[in-house]
Amino acid sequence: MNQVSAFPALVQIFLAGTFLTRTAFFMVWPFLAVILLRDFRLSPSQIGSILAGASIAGSLMGFYFGNLSDRFGRRNIMIAGCLGSVVAFAMLATAHSVLWYAIGAIIVGLCRSAIESPGSALISEAIEEQSARELAFHARYFLANVGGAVGPLMGFALWLAAQQTTFSLTALAYLAFAGALVISFRWTPQTLTAYA
Secondary structure, eight states, X not given: OHHHHTSOHHHHHHXXXXXXXXHHHHHHGGGHHHHHHHHHOOOHHHHHHHHHHHHHHHHHHHHHHHHHHHHHOHHHHHHHHHHHHHHHHHXXXXXXXXXXXXXXXXXXXXXXXXXXXXXXXXXXXXOOXXXXXXXXXXXXXXXXXXXXXXXXXXHXXXXXXXXXXXXXXXXXXXXXHHHHHHHHHHHSOGGGSTTO
């Protein structure tokens, strides 16, 4: 725990934001299939195509966003990814057609890569010691997995499951993450902002 507290503030914010946004993401994402089935009577294959499309889009663009963050800075791409997620989840919260749900889902997948790929590079560049860097990566994956487990349970516990308006809560989580990144990048020492 002492090692985690010794991480640069920017890395700590990134880890906390990962937990917050992944929890909020999984609080609503599994129920997107329920909404599409219940409200639009889509078949399982149609629903699977929408969700798979979002995942594939994010995976394919991961390398591209990493390159963009090298050219335009980690800060700009990560904050753009957070704000794009805000827009995407706001779209999902107000969508009234399958097309807008599909577009919103694909944007969610793209924006997730815009946050995670530069975030990995940020950890590598902000932490020099190998053991501490490995711990930070383990912590990131652990927090993402905990968020994936806790999110759906929170959705059920708060009676938010399969309610379209719940997507707006996820949008707020990404907005909070964007604000925290803006502040933490501003407070980061100059030695750690050369790549940002």
